[in-house]
Amino acid sequence: MSTYLYRVNAFSQDLNSGNPAYVMRLTSPIQKQVMQEIAKELNLPITAFLLEQQCNVYELRWFTPSEEIKLCGHGTLAAAHILWEEGIIEAQHPITFTTKSGHLKVEKVRKGVQLAFSTDAPSPIDITSTIQQLVNVPILKAAQNSDRYLIEVADEESLKGLVPNLDLLATLPVTGLVVTSPSNKYAFQSSERGGELFIDYQDDLTYITGKAITIYKSHFNELLF
Template identity: 35%
Template sequence: MKMYQVDAFSSEVFKGNPAAVLLLDQPMEDALMQNIAAENNLAETAFALPLEAGGWHLRWFTPTQEVDFCGHATLATAHVLIAHQGCAGPLQFETRVGRITVTEAAIDRAGAGQVGYQLDLPRFAPEPLEALPPEIAATFAVEPQALFRNFENLFVVLLDEAAVRGFEPDLPAMTKLGRLGVVVTARADADSEADFVSRYFAPGAGIPEDPVTGSTHSTLVPYWAEVLGKPDLLAYQASKRGGWLQCTDTGERVLVRGQAVTYMAADLTLPEATD
């Protein structure tokens, strides 16, 4: 079976967020999908199965569990289908958070005429949060500027970009939150190309720090669009690998645009009984 590894939200390898992609021709056992994801030890491994009515059923696995929502592995899957399988967009993916549509799109930031992809994602409005969970309260020495959450993550607004870049997570404490992830974010510096920056940690899901996260922007974009008073935003995820996301809040959906590049195509050797 063929497997691709793609660096998402990047135009060059060794940057952005790596995801593995497998295109299935028949359903695969959950246990085997989880074993493959654990063997890959990437933030996400995506499994796409074609649907009779058209489109794809898409599932995402971390090294430890299946997750409800993943943007960068969706981008990686679309890249594989378009760049390596000759599929034409728009591509429709049926997922746990509903339908995600991906189309080819121009990427302004990287230079005129460069082609990338646009993800049409669900919009999860920020839900106010009164206080940090006690498990991680001590991690933040300075009072956060704001707190909010969605169905799968907590969001902590810090004073400035330097606070986000310099943030030192207490991963053992965050692990106690289980499947709940933690995002730190701030308005970008005045001389920055970006409008806002973020970092994302989900050690309870087997992801100590995610390099570039599409799904968190389904809530980050509505928040910063309101704070900054504009719907079109440029986001930078300030991880070690880093990545840029061009975003738009439509009021009903969140559009995220980025590039992707293939790092590897490999042949998997799987047990015959479950191949």
Template identity: 35%
Template sequence: MKLKLYQIDAFTDKVFGGNPAAVCPLQQWLPDSLMQKIGMENNLAETAFIVPENGRYAIRWFTPTIEVDLCGHATLASAYVLFHYEGHAGDEILFHSPRSGPLKATRKGALLTLDFPTDVYEPVALTPELTDGLSIRPREAFKGKTDFMLVFDSEEQVRNVQPDFQKIATLPGRGVIVTAKGDAVDFVSRFFAPQSGVNEDPVTGSAHTTLTPYWAAQLGKTTLTARQLSARQGELQCRLVGNRVEIGGFAKPYLVGEIDVEEK
């Protein structure tokens, strides 16, 4: 069975930047086990699978090891594929995730913007389990639906954090966001998710559903600029709109191809 496969660098205006995602358009769902194997074979942070469904697109995301509830960069990449390669008409795409509900992507020129639900997070104690996996102690900690968010005093601290992935992998949840007020942008972050098969994610759109409402409250503004400080780096434009977050960025194609898979 031959399937189309695209690889798109998301949240960047140049190839080899941002976060690479694989996108596999389907007419109907494959067995879960086969989609997980494709995600493992691609060995990217996420592979997105999209299926047309009643005027919208159902979407699911797989890391090399698990299916996840929400993924921003692979949704941005999926929107790029639909707009540029799969003949989607207009400037708006409606997605639906079985795990996260309705999602939307729009384009204005080259800029793609996601419309995601905000995360709900609560403060938690700075326990040794949370802090022992990091070389620098954070100022405060929060727990959202799937991730921990640890706040630091400066961009320099976030940049210099040395994660112990073995210790972080023992935390209950998808991963750990580390963040601080930015020097040249409103806020910066990094994201570690060894428990989900991704030690450090280059750019994590879904983490900005937690980051955006937090920093909007801290900075007293609803439109914010963000940078993820991974080796590849990524730039995001974020806006808090009630209980939704708009997450904007650019994307660049890297690979257009075909895979040949067979489930034994």
């Protein structure tokens, strides 16, 4: 059997926006080191590896060019998109992914692909001089969850003009920084490429919904495994 490789833009339906990812649909297990070497060679923010376990249940692992990570929203969306688009799983059936963060359930809904994640609720923190130095605009509120800071600024213009201090961030005990502002429309990912997503909360779950588009698919040389 062939091993297929797909290039996908998640949270987007065009060529130049959204979060890019590769999805590799495996036919048999491969070593972690090989996955890492493939992700490094492909050199996108995320390469997602899929391996069927049983009907509608797949193992899913995510690799950056430098390391394996425990959770990736856009890599999950891209993987589910491929399974439905290729007709491997019928659109009316949800998908369960087994991951290093536990089981993730994904469904196809009217607005696109809906991901269900356990809510990692943030707690308010003081806006210290160090926190303020992370961004070049005034901060209204700051919070922290298990692995990142969350900062709110006044409006969309402040957000779009923001320049993060990544050198300072690298010295702090978190893995990331999320900056947000009020919007009159929806949750827009205001990155260089941009992206569209919808977020809903219910009990202890956070639902993230977005669309994806396949840029191309190809065969991967299995001799490299």
